[in-house]
Amino acid sequence: xxxxxxxxxxxxxxxxxxxxxxxxxxxxxxxxxxxxxxxxxxxxxxxxxxxxxxxxxxxxxxxxxxxxxxxxxxxxxxxxxxxxxxxxxxxxxxxxxxxxxxxxxxxxxxxxxxxxxxxxxxxxxxxxxxxxxxxxxxxxxxxxxxxxxxxxxxxxxxxxxxxxxxxxxxxxxxxxxxxxxxxxxxxxxxxxxxxxxxxxxxxxxxxxxxxxxxxxxxxxxxxxxxxxxxxxxxxxxxxxxxxxxxxxxxxxxxxxxxxxxxxxxxxxxxxxxxxxxxxxxxxxxxxxxxxxxxxxxxxxxxxxxxxxxxxxxxxxxxxxxxxxxxxxxxxxxxxxxxxxxxxxxxxxxxxxxxxxxxxxxxxxxxxxxxxxxxxxxxxxxxxxxxxxxxxxxxxxxxxxxxxxxxxxxxxxxxxxxxxxxxxxxxxx
Amino acid sequence: xxxxxxxxxxxxxxxxxxxxxxxxxxxxxxxxxxxxxxxxxxxxxxxxxxxxxxxxxxxxxxxxxxxxxxxxxxxxxxxxxxxxxxxxxxxxxxxxxxxxxxxxxxxxxxxxxxxxxxxxxxxxxxxxxxxxxxxxxxxxxxxxx
Numbered sequence: 377x378x379x380x381x382x383x384x385x386x387x388x389x390x391x392x393x394x395x396x397x398x399x400x401x402x403x404x405x406x407x408x409x410x411x412x413x414x415x416x417x418x419x420x421x422x423x424x425x426x427x428x429x430x431x432x433x434x435x436x437x438x439x440x441x442x443x444x445x446x447x448x449x450x451x452x453x454x455x456x457x458x459x460x461x462x463x464x465x466x467x468x469x470x471x472x473x474x475x476x477x478x479x480x481x482x483x484x485x486x487x488x489x490x491x492x493x494x495x496x497x498x499x500x501x502x503x504x505x506x507x508x509x510x511x512x513x514x515x516x517x518x519x520x521x522x523x524x525x526x527x528x529x530x531x532x533x534x535x536x537x538x539x540x541x542x543x544x545x546x547x548x549x550x551x552x553x554x555x556x557x558x559x560x561x562x563x564x565x566x567x568x569x570x571x572x573x574x575x576x577x578x579x580x581x582x583x584x585x586x587x588x589x590x591x592x593x594x595x596x597x598x599x600x601x602x603x604x605x606x607x608x609x610x611x612x613x614x615x616x617x618x619x620x621x622x623x624x625x626x627x628x629x630x631x632x633x634x635x636x637x638x639x640x641x642x643x644x645x646x647x648x649x650x651x652x653x654x655x656x657x658x659x660x661x662x663x664x665x666x667x668x669x670x671x672x673x674x675x676x677x678x679x680x681x682x683x684x685x686x687x688x689x690x691x692x693x694x695x696x697x698x699x700x701x702x703x704x705x706x707x708x709x710x711x712x713x714x715x716x717x718x719x720x721x722x723x724x725x726x727x728x729x730x731x732x733x734x735x736x737x738x739x740x741x742x743x744x745x746x747x748x749x750x751x752x753x754x755x756x757x758x759x760x761x762x763x764x765x766x767x768x769x770x771x772x773x774x775x776x777x778x779x780x781x782x783x784x785x786x787x788x789x790x791x792x793x794x795x796x797x798x799x800x801x802x803x804x
Numbered sequence: 805x806x807x808x809x810x811x812x813x814x815x816x817x818x819x820x821x822x823x824x825x826x827x828x829x830x831x832x833x834x835x836x837x838x839x840x841x842x843x844x845x846x847x848x849x850x851x852x853x854x855x856x857x858x859x860x861x862x863x864x865x866x867x868x869x870x871x872x873x874x875x876x877x878x879x880x881x882x883x884x885x886x887x888x889x890x891x892x893x894x895x896x897x898x899x900x901x902x903x904x905x906x907x908x909x910x911x912x913x914x915x916x917x918x919x920x921x922x923x924x925x926x927x928x929x930x931x932x933x934x935x936x937x938x939x940x941x942x943x944x945x946x947x948x949x
Contacts, residue, residue, distance in 0.1 A: 452916050452919065452920065453919060453923070454923065454924075455920070455923065455924040517924070517928075518923050518924050518927075519923075519927070520923055581919060585912075585915040585916070585919065586911075586912070586915070588819050588822070588823050588911075649819060649820055649823040650823045650826065650827075650911075651823065651826075651827045651830075652826060652827065652830055652904075712912065716909070716912045716913075719909055720913075723883065728886070729883060729886035729887060729889075729890065730886070730889070730890060733905075734890070734902075734905035734906050734908065734909045735905060735908045735909045735912065736901070736904060736905035736908055736909075737905060
């Protein structure tokens with residue numbers, strides 16, 4: 377049993393960085409797309425621009441970053457052995473990149489051939505990734521709710537990609553499928569079953585770890601993932617059950633457990649032992665406040681159907697979830713992971729630790745907090761632009777600029793790693 | 805109570821002391837910083853040596869695993885001792901930035917080290933050493949500190 381334990385902080389540094397370095401540029405492309413598309417882009421969730429934008433953020437930024445982080449997190453947090461991480465990353469990452477570009481172009485320009493071309497690439501990339509990660513997660517002897525959340529999340533990713541592939545093929549070939557319901561189920565699994573499940577599972581570790589908070593209450597960690605899974609299964613039943621009352625009945629408790637997660641995280645942060653604020657803790661706060669805003673808005677959507685009838689309302693929800701919650705939480709995590717990995721891999725070169733620059737030398741603190749401010753401004757401008765289309769271009773510009781800044785901060789960290797590495801080798 | 809429960813609780817105690825030292829030095833409160841940092845060094849050294857001299861040898865004898873998890877943990881203890889030395893230098897020089905940078909690095913290293921111990925190594929030790937008297941020795945040593 378013990379032979380399967382990975383106690384090393386594997387994998388090679390290039391594995392997570394391959395994903396992290398690419399992710400922000402998809403976000404920047406999303407911002408540029410908004411600038412290019414202008415006032416009509418966010419009129420409803422179904423415009424080609426909104427669909428392309430959603431997938432640039434969800435696949436290009438979020439999925440890239442989350443895949444890279446999982447390669448790093450699985451060995452350390454749950455002692456799992458990912459099979460040949462370098463080979464898997466070198467295969468999955470370019471496939472995912474290409475598949476995302478094809479899908480986004482297919483959605484934006486209405487080209488069925490591009491959608492059809494993207495599907496096998498996604499199935500190959502994510503199929504391979506899910507298989508390797510699932511093996512690591514099921515073979516580890518570790519226990520705990522983070523492990524269970526990660527197992528459920530990886531299943532959620534598989535379901536999301538299968539449903540997404542079906543939708544893409546349906547759009548490409550005009551299959552008679554219930555597109556709207558299928559899309560709602562697809563996004564439920566993508567945002568809830570994969571992204572939120574993983575975020576929550578990782579939070580159980582990293583919120584107490586980075587900010588020295590108390591642990592999440594065990595009743596919460598034991599019930600959150602199962603409740604989320606249960607409600608997502610119920611949410612999926614809309615494909616079979618066509619009842620107008622059914623959706624709110626599932627949505628209200630779902631929004632309640634989102635609020636419970638966000639509220640608990642904010643409370644833990646508020647009562648933390650570590651008094652120092654940094655970009656990561658602030659980013660997490662922005663993410664949790666956005667989640668609360670999402671839950672309140674979602675409740676209004678179901679309580680006041682006349683407001684919910686405006687197609688822009690769902691776009692507002694999408695901006696809160698994608699840019700407000702997930703881009704914020706992921707960026708905050710990268711700002712902690714990248715400096716630490718730089719340090720960890722540099723000190724492994726064999727130099728005395730005094731010769732290895734500490735974490736704060738890897739990305740200047742001012743650059744991180746400046747980028748955070750620009751990101752918050754972009755979120756606020758995007759939310760306003762949903763109702764004031766004249767603001768879409770400036771909001772897109774702010775979004776693009778914040779992602780470019782993030783990309784430069786991460787690239788700068790990698791350059792510093794290379795510079796310090798060369799110095800240490802030269803000194804040796 | 806499992807045999808590693810005292811070590812688990814001692815991690816939390818060390819976190820408290822770390823936060824005190826970091827906060828004081830960030831605010832240039834050097835008197836409080838010196839006191840809290842001295843306590844942090846003392847507590848971490850007691851923790852490391854309890855593991856290296858009591859828990860790990862008992863685990864290695866019981867399981868025959870001498871080059872696995874315990875070896876990695878010993879290596880991380882060395883890294884943390886080196887970072888404490890950097891912090892000591894920064895404190896002596898009254899350099900908040902240098903202290904904060906080393907402290908941040910120590911915190912993340914320490915936390916991911918604790919995560920591996922609490923989630924993986926300690927449960928393995930509890931399984932392998934459940935019937936031994938190592939737990940009582942550990943508890944006594946940590947309490948004496």
